[in-house]
Amino acid sequence: MQRSRTLKLELRALTKKFGTFVADDNIDLVVQPGEIHALLGENGAGKSTLMNMLYGLLEPTSGEILIDDEPVTFDNPKQAIRAGIGMVHQHFMLVPPFTVAENVMLGREYHRYGVLNRKAARQAVMDVSERYGLRVDPDALIKDIPVGVQQRVEIIKALLGDCRLLIMDEPTAVLTPQEITELLDIMRTLAESGTSIIFISHKLKEVKAIADKITVIRRGKVTGDLTPDVSEMELASAMVGRDVSLTVDKGQSTPADSSLEIRDLTVIDERDCRAVDGLDLTVRRGEILGIAGVEGNGQTELARALIGLAGHAADGAKEKMTGSIKFHGREVSRSSPLRRIRLGLGYIPEDRARHGLIKDFTVAENLVLNQIGDEPYSRNGVRNFNAIHELAERSISTFDIRTEGPDKPASSLSGGNQQKLIIAREFSRKLELLVASQPTRGVDVGAIEFIHKRIIEERDAGAGVLLISSELDEILSLSDRVAVMYKGKVVAVVPPDTPREVIGRYMAGAVQEGVDATIPDAVVTLAGGATVGATATDDVAAQISEEPAADAVVEISDHDDPETDPTTNDPAPEDDSKGGDK
Template sequence: MLLQMEGITKSYGNVTANRNVSFNLRKGEIHALVGENGAGKTTLMRILYGMESQTSGEIKLGGKPVSFGSPTDAIRHGIGMVHQHFMLFPSFTVAENIVIGREPSRAIGFDRKAAAEETTRLAKRFGMPVDPWKRVGECSLGVQQRVEILKVLYQGAEIIILDEPTGVLTPIEVKELLAAIKELARQGKSFILISHKLGEIMEVADRITVLRDGEVTGTVNASDTGEEQLSRMMVGRELVQLGRSAAALGEKVLEAKGLTVRGSKTKPLLDGVSLNVKAGEIVGIAGISGNGQSELLQVLAGLLQPDEGTVELSGQDVTGASVQRIRGAGLAHIPEDRYLWGVSKEADVTENGIMGHTGRLSKNGILRRGKARSMVAEWVERFGVKTGSLDTKAQHLSGGNLQKLIVARELAQQSPFLIAAEPTRGVDVGAMEIIHAELLSKRDRQGAILLVSSELTEVLKLSDRILVMFEGRIAGELTAEEATEEKISLLMAGGKAVG
């Protein structure tokens, strides 16, 4: 056995994140680690990577006990970790990011040519092509993910931990990454894969270990199980299959006409986009990242001024209006980037939960703290947000638990119009079930929802109409009845839907 973690327990005061967890890894194996948000997956891997120390238990490499006081120790022992949020320098080139800390040098300093050559050799050897001279900030997210993996391979990693590696990738990039992981495993590299996407896990993993509430509920061979069994092991119950009734359409809540954002490039970022969303419907937007979806959402939410076009919300012209005014006109917004636009990391759970709600929680200008805490506590329970207390700072919550808090906060606005951008990014299957049910419930109560998701299955499952974006334009529109993954994928690539 290449790696053994035996009886690992990790406690933070009265909170136990891992309880007597045992986990092992074979050479050339892809071993997936799954569980609900807050189940202890990331904590266990942080211990393995030297970012935390266990309260009790032992780690063995090649049968010999080891102890890591830092990530540097783990790297020295051949363990690398690719984090959920990339740790790259956007202004550096691909090669500079890969060799950082172990830069090839010459008499007068850093040898950039040697770094580029080393990167090219490494990329060719492991079948992960990159341009060594390109700045990382100009690379797609899929290429940035490759750079992160090549970086740990350059450091000599034999064991690679991947934390939610496909969370921000397009379907095409996901396929490329999974193929690369399988090829690396064939070459003898060993992977620990943390993911909530059970379909991807079933495609790539050899074995799967499930954690629930910090304990192992079982380890199974991927060939001997299925998604339903894994879901039961993760949440401890059967998941409910959602049904979607026919839409009962009302008046137009949102109407956007001719929205254009020129940007600094030759082609506009947003090119004459027009759309509407009616009460009682979910309109889904699909498209490969970088085709104008982000700019559209930012214009609608007041985060970006359009160069041309108009936006009406609930009959009010809110073109170019402030975020405050647009929210006052009836907008709630689950943002695509929870850290950039969704929370204040330094604020606690209660403070983040009441953002946008302070008006109705105040009396004579004084915040009613008891009512605020009670309201947030109810959301925490309903959406299964795992947190030590309501006073825990947002930066200490897992990404999935933070997402659940934001979704709960925005749904509680009871606004006529909701932008739901990547609403289930990084959440577990149980939370996904709750969020999907809440979105459909809002729609059935005559709410108007604009759904943007990189998960085509989510768009197909929830949407009454689907708009596909390509190069800043609406490339096509499909009803729920006529939409298929194949038709949407064709439109996403700039083709035309047929049949």
């Protein structure tokens, strides 16, 4: 008997305990065929645990899972896949050196006479791609395709398993605005074909735009079953159990002298491409300079160069950089990350799993990674565990890190709480310069509100802040100035009240007319003057702007502040280029 192409899911009193900790407590949930059902909740609310039980990764402590009104149990994901359940994880399960087709073959090898049938795998990818509008090249290497296309590969993998219910865990967290729009269109197409979708997200606008029904979980319990016609404020309050401000009151900045000076910075990545191309930038004390741009235009490499993870070309590093980086007049382009940290640099990396944490270390150990050799956490080479524990307890309370205790491994935390752990570590000491790359990625609205306030507090305390974010709303609401990056260059520097469609054109490659785009201190005011470059495309702008694109004009002037001539290479005061830790 052929089974139905659609699926009804019901969870009854589903509960999961880890020792005495209750992650999910008597969860009831119903997802109808062809329904897009959003699952909302703050970090650590139990969403991922719930989905891991449904996908066979965890065994429920009690309760039932029913598919088409029949009770089922899954001992592993393979059984869940056979039942028609697929999952696209927040962190993709792909092998970078393999092609799209080869990744699709993993776990469901296509054989012919005992030999892997790559032709059949390629055809399967193309068939699903055409049916659902998932444009991919089956022969492309995963490492060479954008993250949005990688996500399509994950969706194709799930659909090839005869998927009738697709779980999507934070699917838009790393996508550009255009890719988000495309993904939502794909989800609608899947739902129209009868596929049920569970959509886990923190982005309230997307939930309201796509969901048929919304279930809110807080601290392991269902606290609301809502419809998308409720306001964003109501959704936010239901998620965190209190009123949340969705706007940022940043006040007026009072910039002083420069905190960071970048001159003629070029970074050649491991593929021998110019990820950052002759970039000049200045961040002043007491200001937030936001970097806007579609991901993949050099923002990641810029941040790595600033923290010291991109080696200097003269040192024979694989990822080579040239140019000048100065913190408060000190040349640090060849200084180690530790030296830069001790000069007051704080760093929130975009990839918390790879660059932000040591997951096997405890919460307490991760909180002192950048200070472990300093007093009071270490004395004469011996750790002071009491001081470390006191810092951990204080940080857990202040930053609301949901953990069973400071001695638990960082791997036991949810993704959002791992991000809070990194934020707590960086903000627990006096900062002179903060490089914040995607600081609120994967965290709930309550945590976003808290992180934004702390970033503004650092600015008001006199630190310079370089904010890198793919969320244009975040850039515009926090920044005192906005620099737009495109293909490794700064193509515009604008005030944060610049119309979104204008910034969108710069993100698509337009360059301010009448100004050298590498001059970071150009002040752009909306007034009569030169028109925005006609070479701009409206593709990105149309995705970003809530209003139809309109003609805009800009007027440009330069600050009179003297700058070091990048061609002279004059030594700066207290030059650290030959000192510091190597």
